[in-house]
Amino acid sequence: xxxxxxxxxxxxxxxxxxxxxxxxxxxxxxxxxxxxxxxxxxxxxxxxxxxxxxxxxxxxxxxxxxxxxxxxxxxxxxxxxxxxxxxxxxxxxxxxxxxxxxxxxxxxxxxxxxxxxxxxxxxxxxxxxxxxxxxxxxxxxxxxxxxxxxxxxxxxxxxxxxxxxxxxxxxxxxxxxxxxxxxxxxxxxxxxxxxxxxxxxxxxxxxxxxxxxxxxxxxxxxxxxxxxxxxxxxxxxxxxxxxxxxxxxxxxxxxxxxxxxxxxxxxxxxxxxxxxxxxxxxxxxxxxxxxxxxxxxxxxxxxxxx
Amino acid sequence: xxxxxxxxxxxxxxxxxxxxxxxxxxxxxxxxxxxxxxxxxxxxxxxxxxxxxxxxxxxxxxxxxxxxxxxxxxxxxxxxxxxxxxxxxxxxxxxxxxxxxxxxxxxxxxxxxxxxxxxxxxxxxxxxxxxxxxxxxxxxxxxxxxxxxxxxxxxxxxxxxxxxxxxxxxxxxxxxxxxxxxxxxxxxxxxxxxxxxxxxxxxxxxxxxxxxxxxxxxxxxxxxxxxxxxxxxxxxxxxxxxxxxxxxxxxxxxxxxxxxxxxxxxxxxxxxxxxxxxxxxxxxxxxxxxxxxxxxxxxxxx
Numbered sequence: 001x002x003x004x005x006x007x008x009x010x011x012x013x014x015x016x017x018x019x020x021x022x023x024x025x026x027x028x029x030x031x032x033x034x035x036x037x038x039x040x041x042x043x044x045x046x047x048x049x050x051x052x053x054x055x056x057x058x059x060x061x062x063x064x065x066x067x068x069x070x071x072x073x074x075x076x077x078x079x080x081x082x083x084x085x086x087x088x089x090x091x092x093x094x095x096x097x098x099x100x101x102x103x104x105x106x107x108x109x110x111x112x113x114x115x116x117x118x119x120x121x122x123x124x125x126x127x128x129x130x131x132x133x134x135x136x137x138x139x140x141x142x143x144x145x146x147x148x149x150x151x152x153x154x155x156x157x158x159x160x161x162x163x164x165x166x167x168x169x170x171x172x173x174x175x176x177x178x179x180x181x182x183x184x185x186x187x188x189x190x191x192x193x194x195x196x197x198x199x200x201x202x203x204x205x206x207x208x209x210x211x212x213x214x215x216x217x218x219x220x221x222x223x224x225x226x227x228x229x230x231x232x233x234x235x236x237x238x239x240x241x242x243x244x245x246x247x248x249x250x251x252x253x254x255x256x257x258x259x260x261x262x263x264x265x266x267x268x269x270x271x272x273x274x275x276x277x278x279x280x281x282x283x284x285x286x287x288x289x290x291x292x293x294x295x296x297x298x299x300x301x302x303x304x305x306x
Numbered sequence: 307x308x309x310x311x312x313x314x315x316x317x318x319x320x321x322x323x324x325x326x327x328x329x330x331x332x333x334x335x336x337x338x339x340x341x342x343x344x345x346x347x348x349x350x351x352x353x354x355x356x357x358x359x360x361x362x363x364x365x366x367x368x369x370x371x372x373x374x375x376x377x378x379x380x381x382x383x384x385x386x387x388x389x390x391x392x393x394x395x396x397x398x399x400x401x402x403x404x405x406x407x408x409x410x411x412x413x414x415x416x417x418x419x420x421x422x423x424x425x426x427x428x429x430x431x432x433x434x435x436x437x438x439x440x441x442x443x444x445x446x447x448x449x450x451x452x453x454x455x456x457x458x459x460x461x462x463x464x465x466x467x468x469x470x471x472x473x474x475x476x477x478x479x480x481x482x483x484x485x486x487x488x489x490x491x492x493x494x495x496x497x498x499x500x501x502x503x504x505x506x507x508x509x510x511x512x513x514x515x516x517x518x519x520x521x522x523x524x525x526x527x528x529x530x531x532x533x534x535x536x537x538x539x540x541x542x543x544x545x546x547x548x549x550x551x552x553x554x555x556x557x558x559x560x561x562x563x564x565x566x567x568x569x570x571x572x573x574x575x576x577x578x579x580x581x582x583x584x585x586x587x588x589x590x591x592x593x594x595x596x597x598x599x600x601x602x603x604x605x606x607x608x
Binding site: 180184188 | 481
């Protein structure tokens with residue numbers, strides 16, 4: 001009985017092993033006054049206009065013909081929108097040191113590997129820390145939290161030494177492996193997993209589920225908002241990485257680096273640069289929207305219940 | 307099968323084996339790429355190290371120099387404390403407030419609203435818009451607007467005038483507030499058991515503010531703690547805003563912060579010993595603040 005019900009994420013088991021359906025009731029609109037709603041709406045609209053400015057600027061710049069990009073005084077909005085900048089950019093892309101598709105491939109490997117690996121590694125480690133009190137668990141957790149407060153700038157040098165010693169310098173691993181062990185993932189996942197009622201886990205164990213199965217079938221589906229959020233953070237960090245001192249070979253460098261080279265072209269490439277800025281922002285934003293909407297789709301009504 | 311008996315010694319040992327196995331990949335990598343580098347950096351803070359020759363041990367020399375000789379460190383410390391004390395709590399409250407308001411919306415509207423407020427953190431060129439706004443001639447957006455409405459007669463050199471630097475940095479930093487903590491709160495609010503609200507309404511919770519204090523905030527306490535750490539690390543480490551808008555060095559060092567000072571030592575003067583000492587001081591400040599804040603967070607909903 002248990003195996004079948006475990007697979008369906010809409011059911012959890014109560015302490016006696018009976019399946020309970022997670023109720024999908026509409027969010028109650030209790031305790032809401034109309035005046036309060038109006039006030040909040042106006043506040044949101046005003047603040048939102050200011051917050052969205054950088055995106056507005058990037059979109060408008062990408063569509064500006066050269067004379068408008070250099071116009072003085074500068075204007076925020078475009079007058080004669082054109083896609084010229086993008087066609088300029090594609091010409092430049094065809095003219096890079098290694099084929100541009102190689103940079104894209106590198107970025108996919110580094111970002112994909114870093115995001116998936118980090119979410120898995122950090123979640124797997126967070127589960128015992130959140131749900132099993134064993135000797136050393138508190139210490140391990142506080143070491144991770146403390147480490148997040150040490151300035152990243154100065155640890156770069158020792159990091160470089162260690163990566164060189166491991167012999168993974170100038171490979172994808174030099175970026176991917178450290179990314180798997182960032183502190184943020186473990187902390188975030190542990191905080192969310194703590195909230196899962198013990199009774200759900202206990203009943204799955206009684207039904208004979210192994211710890212890995214509990215982790216995969218009970219814990220992870222219940223903290224979906226957490227790992228989708230973590231994926232957004234990690235995507236942003238890795239997406240912005242240019243390879244820096246760790247990737248020296250041109251054929252290993254990520255797209256961000258190639259884009260940076262195009263932007264470094266100065267005034268002659270102002271148009272292409274504006275298109276680059278657009279693409280550099282558009283991809284994480286797309287990823288963000290996909291993740292955020294699936295957070296809301298799956299969790300809109302359920303929540304965690306005893 | 308005796309595996310229901312969770313208290314037997316053998317069962318406990320068996321369980322812990324699984325725990326250690328699950329944690330192994332993360333903690334092995336974490337030790338190599340985080341714990342060791344941090345320990346090595348702390349060791350460097352007691353040495354003179356220029357990144358060419360071997361580090362020479364000089365005891366507390368770097369720390370003594372920071373406190374006794376380095377006037378700029380005192381300025382940087384002062385600016386950092388002002389920035390952290392003002393932007394830290396305000397940013398944090400803004401994150402909670404906006405996450406909570408967005409939680410009232412449904413579906414794709416909500417994802418879109420989240421994007422709107424997260425835009426400064428994700429768009430990559432956030433500071434660029436501020437350099438347009440703050441341009442010191444009369445064509446800067448801010449100067450232009452203020453002159454049009456007659457608030458000022460002459461254009462103000464915002465980033466070249468000492469008294470405006472810190473206030474402007476504070477405003478821009480607040481605008482950048484809705485980052486990591488904000489998204490964590492948004493996700494946390496998704497996991498709150500909705501029946502709690504129905505029960506609360508029956509128990510006499512009569513408006514949204516009571517609901518926020520007595521139900522919502524206690525329910526997302528783990529996320530609030532996470533957000534607090536992220537806020538502390540961000541507020542004490544403010545540097546990018548200052549480097550980009552005020553420049554380095556800024557006018558009479560009015561925009562110098564601990565981290566810009568650290569970057570000065572590490573990236574320009576190649577004095578890794580001093581840079582590491584600054585990082586260690588900053589670390590201790592953050593740890594202390596975190597202790598206080600976590601204590602405060604336990605009292606929510608009382």
